[in-house]
Amino acid sequence: MIRLTLAEVAAAVGGQLPAGADGAVPGGVTVDSRTVGRGDLFVAVPGERVDGHEFLGAAAAAGAAAALTTRPDDALPCVVVDDPVAALGRLAAAVHTRLATGGLLTLGITGSSGKTSTKDLLGQVLAAAGPTVSPPGSYNNDIGLPLTVLAADAGTRFLVLEMGSRGPGHIARLCAVARPRIGVVLNVGSAHLGEFGSAEGIAAAKGELVESLPAEGTAVLNADDPRVIGMASRTRARVLTTGRAPHADVRAADVTLDEGGRPRFTLTAAGEAVPVALQVVGEHQVANALSAAGAALAAGLTPSAVAAALSAAEPRSRWRMEVTRRPDGVTVVNDAYNANPESMRAALAAVSGLAGRRRIAVLGAMAELGPGAAAEHERLGRDAVAAGMDLVVAVGPDAVGIATGASAAGARGEEGTVHVPDRAAARELLTEVLVPGDVVLVKASRSYGLELLAADLLDTGAGA
DSSP states (O other), X not given: OOOEEHHHHHHHHTOBOOTTOOOXXXXXXXXXXGGOOTTOEEEOOBOSSOBGGGGHHHHHHTTOOEEEESSOOSSSOEEEOSXXXXXXXXHHHHHHHHHHHTTOEEEEEEOSSOHHHHHHHHHHHHHTTSOEEOOSTTOOSTXXXXXXXXXXXXXXXXXXXXXXXXXXXXXXXXXHHSOOSEEEEOOOOSTTHHHHSSHHHHHHHHTHHHHTSOTTSEEEEXXXXXXXXXXXXXXXXXXXXXXXXXXXXXXXXXXXXXXXXXXXXXXXXXXXXXEEEOSSOSTTHHHHHHHHHHHHHHTTOOHHHHHHHHHHOOOOSTTSSEEXXXXXXXXXXXXXXXXXXXXXXXXXXXXXXXXXXXXXXXEOOOOSXXXXXXXXXXXXXXXXXXXXXXXEEEESGGGHHHHXXXXXXXXXXXXXXXXXXXXXXXXXHHHHHOOTTOEEEEEOOGGGOHHHHHHHXXXXXXXX
């Protein structure tokens, strides 16, 4: 973060400083007392289970310069506000305004799936052209996005922001914190359908990003998704389209997969055709790469530079198509960060392209799908069989429909599908049935914790 005095922090957030308090914040900003460094500003976020105010002493001991709080405290100089999370957003907005005036280029990414993977690709592509700040993991909400903004400083050239939405107005609020000049919309799928009510509601919310763009900005839209390309009429900005469609401005041609399931294709844009060899797994990553390419081209990079940087980009965020081969020859694909019908099908397709003796899908439930959840889970079971899974393991009571769908599609008995009550039972079953050469996909919505099952499977094979 740029260096701010406590008075400047208080003015930016509309907070109160104790009489006589002075000093500055020369460090960064954090909401986790365990990561506080000397000179940092600690934001005491009140939570349902943990209240950050309880850790002010720990933050002070770690060297924090000050804190954003709802009440004064003797441990640290405190800027007192009504709502620390809202104040964090106001602080980020003030800092972003100063940095944007100095030439910072801000890029925002949203979509029902693929946001984090695309953000990771784009961050690495832009970093090849200049100092870039891109968030770790999925920092895409009212806490994560401001923290990303506040990680930038006067030397930052590109700021990449991931924007999630759990309801109407959420993305608009994030754009008010840091208004992007380039906005990327990946897709409109079923994620959080239960909260939005319809795909049209999801599209309306995702389109808040392109509505926020300035006239001199660029909206990068996926031409292969009708609801996304339909957002072109909702923006004043220039529209740049991406996709497999022949009319897309940024296209992928001659797509193939290597033996590790990594895509190769020809990137066609701005009159050039250049080869790309991705290091990430799954054909669905082609769409993510094209969106990243479109954003980078809008930022001023050449097609050749974009292709080279995409080819060098590595997987960055955990539990997203993490492919690990155990010493005993079993391959574990941990894609358990989150799940919706579209990302489930993409993961199944990716695993079907991996070389192996058998392909086993270990699937938990998909959350927040609303009234259609039962039908979507049964469809997923059928999709798993259609994708060539030799064994479908449905984990947990909410996933019983997956086993039902797989059985209906022809996967019979324990040779083709099985339902287990929990992670422990899944681990026990897989420990018994896995043999060298098997490829195992582990995927569910994050709330079901199947990333722990993937870790269990890797630990089980560690000594083989």
